Amino acid sequence: MKAATFAVVLALSALPSAAAAMTVQEFLTTADGIPRNPTALLRSDTRRLMNEMKAAFKTIRDEQAAARAAGRRPATCVPDKVSVNTGEILGRFSSIPPQRRGISVTQAVREWMAEAHPCPA
Structure with a gap:
């Protein structure tokens, strides 16, 4: 059993730290290394940065919804559509x-x- 646990821990430690913020x-x-032309959208780095921004906005919206559900004033009042x-x-x-x-990135976006988009008092 210990060997199986060790193998799982070893396998997980070998994965890239995608969960790290x-x-x-x-x-x-990363953005500095991406060319400013139409081919940029084909690059994996571009998709990674776009996904990072999407995840940051999702986290902020989830925090906002949780605060409202708990009867607290959210830290942000981000509208459904934000264009940046x-x-x-x-x-x-x-x-x-x-x-x-x-x-x-999430803290910076927050x-x-x-x-x-501050919430009214």
């Missing part, structure tokens, strides 16, 4: 001071949306 610095570094483009994302993330770029 991407930092703003990692996001910016690449320039806005990169501009916002680049404006984060270098010493704070270790925060997760702070951005709290500022852009």
